[in-house]
Amino acid sequence: MTMDFRLGEGSDALRDEARRFLDEQLTDDLREQMHRTGVHHDWDFHKARVESGMLAPGWPVEYGGQGRDALEVLAMAEEFQTAGAPTYGGSTTLMVANVIRHMGTEEQKRLIVPQALSGEIIIVLGFTEPEAGSDVAAAQARAVRDGDEWVINGQKMFTTNAQEADYVFLLTRTNPEVAKHKGLTTFLVPLRQPGVEIQPVFTVSGERTNLTFYSDVRVDDSLRIGEVDGGWEVMTVGLTFERSLPQGGDSRRLLRAMERWALTSVDDAGRPKSEDADVRARLGRAAAEIEVSTLLARRCAWVQNSGTLPGVEGSMAKLFATEALTRQSADFMDMLGPDGIRADGDPAAVAHGIAEYLYRFALGTTTYGGTSEIQRNIIAQRVLGLPRG
Ligand SMILES: Cc1cc2nc3c(=O)[nH]c(=O)nc-3n(C[C@H](O)[C@H](O)[C@H](O)COP(=O)(O)OP(=O)(O)OC[C@H]3O[C@@H](n4cnc5c(N)ncnc54)[C@H](O)[C@@H]3O)c2cc1C
Helix, strand or coil: CCCCCCCCHHHHHHHHHHHHHHHHHCCHHHHHHHHHHCCCCCHHHHHHHHHCCCCCCCCCHHHCCCCCCHHHHHHHHHHHHHHCCCCHHHHHHHHHHHHHHHHCCHHHHHHHHHHHHCCCCCEEEECCECCECCCHHHCCCEEEEECCEEEEEEEECCCCCHHHCCEEEEEEECCCCCCHHHCEEEEEEECCCCCEEEEEEECCCCCEEEEEEEEEEEEEHHHEECCCCCHHHHHHHHHHHHHCCCCCHHHHHHHHHHHHHHHHCECCCCCEHHHCHHHHHHHHHHHHHHHHHHHHHHHHHHHHHCCCCCCHHHHHHHHHHHHHHHHHHHHHHHHHHHHHHCCCCCCCCHHHHHHHHHHHHHHHHCCCCCCHHHHHHHHHHHCCCCCCC
């Protein structure tokens, strides 16, 4: 049997389309805006993506997608990630739309999914709380039933893009009397209503996220996703989607910038950096790691194509790629010497300070969607069969 690691003609064609789209839409102005605001969502970019069929090409045609297979979609997503395009709002929206497709009511599929896929709305994730991060099932934000509505009170941490969004996919506590996993319910809560307060928080890389507060916020029961007290089952599906995103794009962008630097710089004796054994070793190591990240992500797409949701495969891909980005960005800062810590805006910064920026950015990537420690735990349990940690 032959093993073929190419993605195929459909993927090549979609990848080319994605490149053309990005050349046109991912302008220097948009990059500057993302850098200045720390917001990785832009409505014009998002709508242009919908127009050109590049938001949800993997969705069935009846939902407005193109029914493309997961490997084709991955080729496109790799390009968006490698370019550093503002896709975070689109990704969380599609993730929740997917949850609705799997577990939502017919009414939710008819009303919410088309709005999500047509770029009209974005949906963000409201899981984490100050006292419930890795242990997300400890969530305390309270939802109490009042006739056909629910009344929500509580606080969420890191509700990224809440300031842009129409809905938050909110994890709430509906029954405090039972074991923590059994008393949770998820809702799609409209964010633009009285009682919702959004406070910006900036990470060490300047990425904007938010604290969100909910005071007597009302949500109709028709916006409940899944059963009452069945929120943990919904979360399990949701987190699977979050962990099976493309990986390695930031590393690819970093490596390309470092390659250009090596090919265009010389040392004090006038020798090209590209001939320096230490530089070559660092570039080679990163290239091998990126190949691993790429293949692990492709394995997730392959699992999806065979009709199941990637589980532990997503944990492995996410763990490896985000830890690799942390290593590579540190390694390249070291390689660049004193210039390595110069940030974007400093005329002496190398490639707009990409290595030092991605070093700070990588810290977030090893945290969201489940920290590296949590992913290792999942792998130890599900791949090695160790007892629950
Ligand atoms: C930039 C950014 C964006 C984010 N966006 C969102 C978002 O949009 N929506 C959302 O809901 N959340 C979001 N998050 C939150 C993210 O999912 C949580 O930060 C993450 O789950 C970890 O939770 P915590 O920060 O409370 O850390 P904690 O859970 O308090 O962990 C602290 C440390 O202890 C370790 N640890 C905890 N438990 C264990 C254990 N059992 N075994 C071993 N080690 C353990 C962790 O790995 C970590 O190193 C975002 C986070 C960041 C940084």
